[in-house]
Amino acid sequence: MGHSNLLSNLIETMPIPVSCSVTATPTLPTKPMPGTYGLPLVGPLKDRLDYFWFQGPETFFKARSAAYKSTVFRTNIPPTFFGVNPRVVAVLDCSSFSSLFDNTLIDKSDVLIGPYCPSPNFTGGTRVGVYLDTTDPKHSRIKNFCFDLLKRSSRVWISEFLLNLDALLTTAEADIASSGSSSLLVPLQKCIFNFLCKSLVGADPKVSPEIAENGFIMLDKWLAFQILPTQKIGVIPQPFEELLLHSFPFPSFLVSSDYKKLYEFVEKEGREVVKLAEDEYGLTKSDAINNILFVLGFNAFGGFSVFLPALITTVGRDKSGLRDRLRAEVRKVMADKTELDFKAVVEMEMVRSTVYEVLRMNPPVPLQYGRARSDFVVNSHESSYKVEKGELLCGYQPLVMRDPVVFDDPDTFMPDRFTGAKGKELLQYLFWSNGRETATPTAGDKQCAAKDFVVFTACMLVAQILNKYDDFECDDGNLAFSKLEKKTESVIV
Template sequence: MMITTASMALRPTLLLASTAASGGPPRAIPGSYGLPLLGPLKDRLDYFWFQGPDEFFRRRMAAHGSTVFRTNMPPTFPFFVGVDPRVVALLDCASFAALFDASLVDKRDVLIGPYTPSLAFTGGTRVAVYLDPSEPAHARVKSFCLDLLRRNARAWPSEFLRSLDAMLSAVESDMPSAGKPANFVLPLQKCIFSFLCRCMVGADPSADPTIAEFGFAMLDKWLALQLLPTQKVGVIPQPLEELLLHSFPFPFALVSGDYRKLYDFVDKHGGEVVRLAEAEYGLKKDEAINNILFVLGFNAFGGFSVFFPFLISSIGGDRSGLRAKLREEARRVLEAKELGFEAVREMELVRSAVYEVLRMKPPVPLQYGRARADFVLRSHDAAFQVAKGELLCGYQPAAMRDPRVFDDPDSFVPERFVGERGRALLQYLYWSNGPETGRPTTENKQCAAKDYVVDTACLLVAEMFRRYDDFQCDDGGLAFTKLDKATMAQVK
């Protein structure tokens, strides 16, 4: 369904008006946490087993008649000692925005909610994402990350395209003549790992054969052990998933050897980047390497590994004629410009489609913050009193489908962010832990590489249509069923 420009123009005004209308006296936040042990256990089983995350939040929102309510979030009983699962859920754009106000919320140790993995996973360092902007170390590390991105801005597109070429060549070689689907997940992860190592560590993985072959898998395991207690996996049947994956924190010992190999790789081959962190930002060597590995592995590799398959499958599975429009725009721009960041910033539909995938499938669905003091939280329709210390949990897939902001919110509408009125909606696109119109600084927790993520995703789409006349994905969205080589050899 297409969005009319008139309705899109009204959306920001409606949001501001409805938020202002909720300026009455605060009311009690609906919902409860249930009986000790039993309430959290019931919510955990609903979240992971009986309902799933989307339905879990949808049912409670309907039951309470509110986009703000109390509930429990995993992980919970029995072996998560000291973890308090009680949260205040925020499910609309108005209330969700409170999570970006540093004067209202504290972000220390709430990256994945009430549970924080052992510091051993980050070499004993509290890395930047677990720090609140009020902590002095946060400014040092984030400044280093922002500087690192600036220094690599020129090389970033070429390094990505170099790795993407290797990935697509590998997939093409796996495409059998009979048309059997060719899975792209592992080649894509190798592509992401390779280009990130060169851009962020300043080292080619081929310098270490073990890292070149297995580095991406090491990061996969390292990520999985930290996140499994909080994630619905769906690969193994219930109740085995509950018993084996959600009942206890996983020990770092299971990946300690891999982490040491990755640490040594950065230490040996990323000396220039480490020295930059030490000399200009006052980080100790181990702090620098542990932060580099976290940004590389968790923020960048982990984020791209989730987002890019969604992007490819959303476009490759479309049946509305979108691919022909994207191909036409990409090739028209590339007739005059070499493929790079400058070129893709002129591809309005490509960019809008990328934004729409980020709206529909945000790489990080949950954002958290703890109330610094008592304050009044406002949704579209009501005001609520939040007490100091309460943990706020924003579920982005619900907030980004807020019908008070987005027309036809549950549909994939690639043109949603096209034009002036479409761009006005970007202030409500929150995938980067802040509005898309915001700017990452040392005073906030917005993703330092947010602009690079969007530009890189646009590079991926543009290169697909420079290289292929068309491509399609299977129903699972993780394999190509069609790759028609381009007939336009003259395209740069």
């Protein structure tokens, strides 16, 4: 079949229920919000050291939730350097977290990665769409342009992804044959970068040897210098990580040369989509290119670079027989098909459920933020709490999507969790895309425009590997393939 139809048209055929509200009932008791910011300077510093050094992000939130006996509380969140207000209201259950999706309550201006916002110089001086609130007229124009980019990309999305994935797997086979393993991250990032350039920008990196060879590295550096003050790295020993990475914002000039090369690549090779943004959506040329680069580099490349390795290694390290179950489903679906496409993926319920469960356990963006437009009441499952105008809400999704009120055995990876009628009902509590999995992104919200593309691309990844190989394994300690067992074709005698 052709691949010109927009993915969302295919998704409409899936038996997914309409989202229902998880807002707590009005009869819940209103309680004083627990938590403390501590003494000036001392409190934020203590919380920063706990978050990055002594506890780590997950224990940081778990410990405070247990101490306060509440999934809603006040605390500080890093970074804590000059000019940043670290005070937040943590919302750690499905009910309270869902308030972040209510645009009447929540302002999303400059809160993508929390109380700290990188300099717009990282994006060529443009305040790109993800930093705009939904009330900003420019937000809807930029997001509609993103929808248009995705619609255009659907013509080549499948073919480019599978072409680059097959090249990665061929290289991995050779590496395993010669050395016993094949490192995954760098080849996967090259695969992601190449297919996204062709799909979203309509530009082939091969026209520029430097971009083809180093484009993904340029994006890695550009991403890193924006988010390092908010990330626990764990490679540099403490206290050096605190002193060198978490004590100040990094200046954009460290990556300005690389960004200029990427800008010029999009300007020259992506002329068609740049002109589309100018003519149809009223963006200036520079705003168009900077938004395209952000979608390409931060949203798509950055998100896939976190999520796809987690998906591959989760399946590749499994010892429960998951790969056998997935392979059986994939090959049953593909038995009467000549090619893998989106419609084939719709039939692979177990594959999709596995992808959803990886997203539940390891969301690509663990933290979501939003600022209260005015005073309002936030509801947990048990109580209500008053939030004051201007307060920043912070949701840590790895805990939110392990809410024991919603999910049975929430800390256990259950690949079939989202199968059947009960499993599909649970999709409304899957929030990885800054919205419900049962919702459809619009120009008036902040949900990931490519939400459905991400899920189906991940499903295609699993399906292609298991249709091509009888088995594969990943190293337990390294991000690498340790086995790729070629498919055995049946021979009729």
